[in-house]
Amino acid sequence: MDVLIQLGKNAVEAKFALQELSTAQKDHALYAVARALRANDSWILQENAKDIEKGEEKGMHPGLLDRLRLTSDRIEGMAEGLEQIAMLPDPIGEVLETIERPNGLRIEKRRVPMGVIGMIYESRPNVTADAFGLCFKSGNAVILKGGSDAICSNQAITKVIRDALKEEGITEDAVQLITSTDRAVAQEFMRMKAYVDLLIPRGGAGLIRSVVENSTIPVIETGTGNCHIYVDQDADLEKAVPIIINAKTQRIGVCNACESLVIHEAIKEKLLPVLAKALEKHHVEIRGDEGVQQVIGCTPASEEDYGKEYLDYIISMKTVSSVEEAIRHINRYNTRHSEAILTENKETAEKFLNQVDAACVYVNASTRFTDGFEFGFGAEIGISTQKLHARGPMGLKELTSYKYRIVGTGQIRE
Amino acid sequence: MDVLIQLGKNAVEAKFALQELSTAQKDHALYAVARALRANDSWILQENAKDIEKGEEKGMHPGLLDRLRLTSDRIEGMAEGLEQIAMLPDPIGEVLETIERPNGLRIEKRRVPMGVIGMIYESRPNVTADAFGLCFKSGNAVILKGGSDAICSNQAITKVIRDALKEEGITEDAVQLITSTDRAVAQEFMRMKAYVDLLIPRGGAGLIRSVVENSTIPVIETGTGNCHIYVDQDADLEKAVPIIINAKTQRIGVCNACESLVIHEAIKEKLLPVLAKALEKHHVEIRGDEGVQQVIGCTPASEEDYGKEYLDYIISMKTVSSVEEAIRHINRYNTRHSEAILTENKETAEKFLNQVDAACVYVNASTRFTDGFEFGFGAEIGISTQKLHARGPMGLKELTSYKYRIVGTGQIRE
Numbered sequence: 001m002d003v004l005i006q007l008g009k010n011a012v013e014a015k016f017a018l019q020e021l022s023t024a025q026k027d028h029a030l031y032a033v034a035r036a037l038r039a040n041d042s043w044i045l046q047e048n049a050k051d052i053e054k055g056e057e058k059g060m061h062p063g064l065l066d067r068l069r070l071t072s073d074r075i076e077g078m079a080e081g082l083e084q085i086a087m088l089p090d091p092i093g094e095v096l097e098t099i100e101r102p103n104g105l106r107i108e109k110r111r112v113p114m115g116v117i118g119m120i121y122e123s124r125p126n127v128t129a130d131a132f133g134l135c136f137k138s139g140n141a142v143i144l145k146g147g148s149d150a151i152c153s154n155q156a157i158t159k160v161i162r163d164a165l166k167e168e169g170i171t172e173d174a175v176q177l178i179t180s181t182d183r184a185v186a187q188e189f190m191r192m193k194a195y196v197d198l199l200i201p202r203g204g205a206g207l208i209r210s211v212v213e214n215s216t217i218p219v220i221e222t223g224t225g226n227c228h229i230y231v232d233q234d235a236d237l238e239k240a241v242p243i244i245i246n247a248k249t250q251r252i253g254v255c256n257a258c259e260s261l262v263i264h265e266a267i268k269e270k271l272l273p274v275l276a277k278a279l280e281k282h283h284v285e286i287r288g289d290e291g292v293q294q295v296i297g298c299t300p301a302s303e304e305d306y307g308k309e310y311l312d313y314i315i316s317m318k319t320v321s322s323v324e325e326a327i328r329h330i331n332r333y334n335t336r337h338s339e340a341i342l343t344e345n346k347e348t349a350e351k352f353l354n355q356v357d358a359a360c361v362y363v364n365a366s367t368r369f370t371d372g373f374e375f376g377f378g379a380e381i382g383i384s385t386q387k388l389h390a391r392g393p394m395g396l397k398e399l400t401s402y403k404y405r406i407v408g409t410g411q412i413r414e
Numbered sequence: 415m416d417v418l419i420q421l422g423k424n425a426v427e428a429k430f431a432l433q434e435l436s437t438a439q440k441d442h443a444l445y446a447v448a449r450a451l452r453a454n455d456s457w458i459l460q461e462n463a464k465d466i467e468k469g470e471e472k473g474m475h476p477g478l479l480d481r482l483r484l485t486s487d488r489i490e491g492m493a494e495g496l497e498q499i500a501m502l503p504d505p506i507g508e509v510l511e512t513i514e515r516p517n518g519l520r521i522e523k524r525r526v527p528m529g530v531i532g533m534i535y536e537s538r539p540n541v542t543a544d545a546f547g548l549c550f551k552s553g554n555a556v557i558l559k560g561g562s563d564a565i566c567s568n569q570a571i572t573k574v575i576r577d578a579l580k581e582e583g584i585t586e587d588a589v590q591l592i593t594s595t596d597r598a599v600a601q602e603f604m605r606m607k608a609y610v611d612l613l614i615p616r617g618g619a620g621l622i623r624s625v626v627e628n629s630t631i632p633v634i635e636t637g638t639g640n641c642h643i644y645v646d647q648d649a650d651l652e653k654a655v656p657i658i659i660n661a662k663t664q665r666i667g668v669c670n671a672c673e674s675l676v677i678h679e680a681i682k683e684k685l686l687p688v689l690a691k692a693l694e695k696h697h698v699e700i701r702g703d704e705g706v707q708q709v710i711g712c713t714p715a716s717e718e719d720y721g722k723e724y725l726d727y728i729i730s731m732k733t734v735s736s737v738e739e740a741i742r743h744i745n746r747y748n749t750r751h752s753e754a755i756l757t758e759n760k761e762t763a764e765k766f767l768n769q770v771d772a773a774c775v776y777v778n779a780s781t782r783f784t785d786g787f788e789f790g791f792g793a794e795i796g797i798s799t800q801k802l803h804a805r806g807p808m809g810l811k812e813l814t815s816y817k818y819r820i821v822g823t824g825q826i827r828e
Contacts, residue, residue, distance in 0.1 A: 016745070016769065099790055105779060107789060114801050115771070193626070197801045212607070216626055218633070218802040239824035246826035331430070353819045355430065357529065365519060365822030374827070375521060375818075376513055387528050387611045387815035388632040389803035401801035404789075405767045408779030410653035412660035413788070 004188055007143055007176050008195030011116040014141035014173035019113050021170065023090040026137055029168045030086035034079035036164035037129065037157070041075050047156035048125065055149055063253075067124045068150055078129040078157075085133040088378045091397045092139045108405045113139030115197035117399065118189065120211055122203040123147030128157045131202075132175045134381045138399040141174055143196065145189055147203075148181035155179060190215040197401075202382050205309070220390055222382035225255030225337035226309045227367045230326040230352065232343035233266040239364055240271060240342045241278050247340070247366040249282040253311045255383055256338050256370040260306060260316040262326045265291055268319055272296045284313045291319030306333045323348050327355045334358060336385045338367040359385060359392035418602055421557055421590050422609030425530040428555035428587035433527050435584065437504040440551055443582045444500035448493035450578035451543065451571070455489050461570035462539065469537075469563055477667075481538045482564055492543040492571075499547040502792045505811045506553045522819045527553030529611035531813065532603065534625055536617040537561030542571045545616075546589045548795045552813040555588055557610065559603055561617075562595030569593060604629040611815075616796050619723070634804055636796035639669030639751035640723045641781045644740040644766065646757035647680040653778055654685060654756045655692050661754070661780040663696040667725045669797055670752050670784040674720060674730040676740045679705055682733055686710045698727045705733030720747045737762050741769045748772060750799045752781040773799060773806035 021029075037044070048070040055065050097109040117140045119131045128146060135142035146154040154177055162172040178189060190199060193216045201211035205224050212219055229247055231240050247258035263271060272295040279286060286298040287305045298317070305316040306329075320326045323341075330339055340362035341352040349363045360370045370393060372380025377395030384390040390398040435443075451458070462484040469479050505525055513521040531554045533545045542560060549556035560568040568591055576586040592603060604613060607630045615625035619638050626633055643661055645654050661672035677685060686709040693700060700712040701719045712731070719730040720743075734740045737755075744753055754776035755766040763777045774784045784807060786794025791809030798804040804812040 016771075019768070101788070101790060105783060212630055218800055220802075236824070242826055243824060250827055349821075354433070357430075358817070360818040360820060363819075363821045365820060365825040366827050368827040369519060369820065369825070370818075374515070376515060386632055388634070391815055392818050401805055403772070404774040404784075404806050405777075406774060406779060406783065407763075407777045410650070410657060411779040411783070412656055413664055413780050413782040 003180070004178070004185060004192065007178065008116075008192050010173040010176060011141040011143055012195055014171045015113065015115045017171045018136070018139050018141055018174055019092070021139070025168075025170070026090065026139075027086040029165060029170050030082045030133060030137065032168050033132075033161050033164045034082040036160050037075055037079045037082070040156075040160045041072055044075055044153065044156045044160065045070055045072070048153040050152040051123075051150055060149065064123065064149075067122075068153070070125055070153060074126060078126050081130055082133045085137050085379055088137065088396060090137065091400050096402055103411050104409060105411055106407045108407075109402050110405055111397075111400050112403045114399055114401050116141045116143065116195055118143045118145070118192070118196045118199040118217065120145045120186065120189070120199065120201045120203075120207065121147065122207065123149035125150045125153035125157060127202060128154050128177075129161070131381065132161055134379055134396060134399060136174055138396045140399060143176050143178065143189070145178040145186055151179065151181055187214055190217060193217050200382060220382070220384050220388075220394070221386045222384055222394075223255050224309055224335045224385060225257070225383070226259050226307065226333060226335045227256060227338045227340075228260045228262055228330045228334060229258050229340045229342060229367065230262040230323070230330065231264060231267060231271055232323060232326075232341055232345065232348055233264040234345035234348060235264075235267060235271075235342040236344050236364075237267070237271055237274070241275055243340070243342060243364070243366050244275060245278050245282065247368055248279070248284055248315055249313070250366075250368055252313060254368075255309075256367050257311070258315065258340075258367050259308065259310050260318070260333070262329055263292070263317060263319050264323075264326070265319045265321050268292070268295050279315065282313070284315055286315055286317055288317040289319055292317045309335070323351055327352060331355075331357050336387075337383065338362065338370040340365065340367050359383070417594070418592070418599060418606065419609075421592065422530075422606050424587040424590060425555040425557055426609055428585045429527065429529045431585045432550070432555055432588055433506070433553050435553070439582075439584070440504065440553075441500040443579060443584050444496045444547060444551065446582050447546075447575050447578045448496040450574050451489055451493045451496070454570075454574045455486055458489055458567070458570045458574065459484055459486070462567040464566040465537075465564055474563065478537065478563075481536075482567070484539055484567060488540060492540050495544055496547045499551050499793055502551065502810060504551065505814050510816055517825050518823060519825055520821045523816050524819055525811075525814050526817045528813055528815050530555045530557065530609055532557045532559070532606070532610045532613040532631065534559045534600065534603070534613065534615045534617075534621065535561065536621065537564035539564045539567035539571055541616060542568050542591075543575070545795065546575055548793055548810060548813060550588055552810045554813060555590075557590050557592065557603070559592040559600055565593065565595055601628055604631060607631050614796060634796070634798050634808070635800045636798055636808075637669045638723055638749045638799060639671070639797070640673050640721065640747060640749045641670060641752045641754075642674045642676055642744045642748060643672050643754045643756065643781065644676040644737070644744065645678060645681060645685055646737060646740075646755055646759065646762055647678040648759035648762060649678075649681060649685075649756040650758050650778075651681070651685055651688070655689055657754070657756060657778070657780050658689060659692050659696065661782055662693070662698055662729055663727070664780075664782055666727060668782075669723075670781050671725070672729065672754075672781050673722065673724050674732070674747070676743055677706070677731060677733050678737075678740070679733045679735055682706065682709050693729065696727070698729055700729055700731060702731040703733055706731045723749070737765055741766060745769075745771050750801075751797065752776065752784040754779065754781050773797070
């Protein structure tokens with residue numbers, strides 16, 4: 001574990017150096033790293049090929065292999081991502097509040113970097129460059145622990161970034177990679193509270209649960225999304241069908257996809273036949289309660305279905321007799337991610353907006369908009385489903401903390 | 415553990431009810447609870463006497479017995495505290511940001527309650543009323559786990575609050591007390607992630623460490639303060655001595671008291687003789703490094719001294735040859751709470767403000783000002799020493815989260 005402690009110490013040194021960088025220095029470095037990624041394209045692909053080969057040998061799922069695979073286009077995408085981050089405003093130094101006290105103390109609340117951020121993620125090498133870029137622009141040192149299947153790719157990308165930083169005269173330890181693929185090392189990493197200020201897991205529900213269970217470092221939970229759309233009795237059906245189809249099928253494997261429909265019984269006879277036809281076109285299986293089954297043929301929904309994030313061409317459906325019942329159902333089964341109501345009734349919409357417990361609550365729009373880019377943040381490190389610190393899409397600001405600077409003239413407390 | 419899960423379910427029910435309350439309803443209830451505490455004064459004292467008796471029997475430390483003991487004055491203090499909270503502005507509902515997107519979506523970031531807050535604290539019954547007041551005003555349900563030595567007092571106070579809420583037509587489960595004094599129950603409580611949104615430990619370093627180690631609920635660490643004052647070569651010594659005496663001796667057992675002095679060697683000959691005399695008057699023991707010992711007689715300081723939160727009439731002293739060395743020393747040993755520089759040099763002050771890693775960094779003022787009341791928040795639930803969510807004094811706003819409300823007209827994602 002000594003290696004890990006050394007990484008921690010390096011990161012702490014780096015965090016003090018990084019907070020001294022000007023915006024121009026950071027942006028210049030981001031462009032330099034982008035150029036370096038392009039210049040080292042063929043070497044990165046060569047290293048990535050080793051991971052792919054091992055993955056194929058061990059019979060990795062094609063979907064996972066696809067996430068692991070790099071191409072020149074994908075490396076270009078990583079480089080462009082860094083250039084986009086360089087163009088975003090620097091969150092650091094912003095004065096959030098100024099308080100003048102009667103005793104003459106002047107208190108200033110100023111935005112500062114979080115310090116050292118740990119990222120634990122699955123075998124997606126593009127996250128390596130992405131996480132570096134976001135942490136770096138927000139003045140943080142980052143320690144990365146990527147999936148073991150991507151180890152050669154991650155080592156290559158990290159080396160390219162570190163070399164480019166060094167040439168810029170910036171501490172390489174702005175980004176460090178944990179190269180051990182030992183699970184015990186990952187466990188130990190989650191307990192490095194003395195060095196790491198924030199740990200962000202990015203990946204499936206299992207990975208996130210493991211981090212929440214084991215970490216002593218403050219964690220931001222990201223990702224799991226059992227998102228609902230409630231079609232109210234006052235919904236405009238012309239809007240409803242396209243929104244539901246978009247939220248369910250535009251991209252099925254993402255956390256802001258719709259997994260479950262809640263339908264007011266007064267509207268089901270009108271909605272369901274049209275909707276079922278549209279869903280069928282997209283090969284979506286419907287699992288409905290009795291109320292749904294009375295109108296269309298479908299698989300019966302079980303209790304388990306309501307709690308499930310399918311990430312697949314399946315949707316559960318539940319009928320209710322009021323918006324209150326819809327809200328109760330959603331608050332019981334949702335993962336506090338994104339929930340939508342379709343209604344033309346402002347009072348009903350307001351009730352839903354207020355009472356549904358989720359990061360993002362929508363009226364008459366697709367849940368697919370829960371995304372840092374769609375919100376105009378220009379970047380995203382994940383979607384927080386907890387309430388502490390950050391909720392919903394997390395951009396650069398969400399990777400910062402604040403500090404109180406208090407200037408006096410000799411004040412003492414009476 | 416079924417009892418605990420029932421408490422969790424009750425709290426979740428209560429959180430939905432509480433978020434519907436108007437400011438007027440909440441304030442009215444706070445006044446009613448204050449009246450009820452006064453009216454039940456003699457019964458609360460009677461229950462408190464049982465705790466005191468048991469404490470005396472088992473030979474509790476007089477300091478702890480003092481914290482445990484209630485008097486009519488202290489109950490009056492609790493009631494007044496609630497009335498003060500009633501007079502504070504309601505943080506809930508504030509619109510933090512409005513984003514208009516090119517596609518017509520209107521995104522509103524609005525302040526909402528955290529939901530269910532858990533508080534774990536030591537045997538100080540006044541915290542029971544205080545924690546209820548702050549959580550209630552900020553729209554949260556609270557589950558309290560107080561120290562087992564205060565169980566009769568806490569049960570009495572909680573009952574008075576709950577009865578008063580009931581009379582106001584407000585759910586009693588706004589406040590619930592864990593009555594089991596079993597340690598396993600406390601452990602289980604820290605893992606009730608499905609019901610509790612935030613856990614705040616309030617107490618000594620041991621309690622806080624145990625919560626951080628064991629909780630799966632997001633935690634805000636509070637309290638530990640190894641606070642330094644750095645006396646720069648450009649300090650005004652007329653200001654320095656009163657500030658140091660104030661920070662060290664005005665109240666010794668608190669987290670914002672100064673525990674360690676860092677002194678520029680260029681000023682030590684002038685400062686130390688005067689300072690030592692002033693500290694002696696207050697019976698403060700000095701533990702100094704060699705540089706200090708060259709000027710005044712004192713106990714030699716060990717490495718351990720620099721890392722210690724004495725909470726006692728002891729102060730450690732370390733000489734340095736530059737502000738940079740002072741900053742490095744402080745960043746190595748501090749607990750990220752409150753740090754001060756005494757200097758008339760603006761450039762040096764700026765460097766210190768920027769580079770010292772702490773919630774509150776002071777120029778020419780006592781560290782004792784790190785306090786929600788002194789900052790003008792009107793209330794305080796603790797001092798956060800972590801960077802996630804809240805840093806420094808936590809008032810009502812720090813007990814809230816936010817929610818994105820997105821209103822569209824049928825938007826789907828391309």
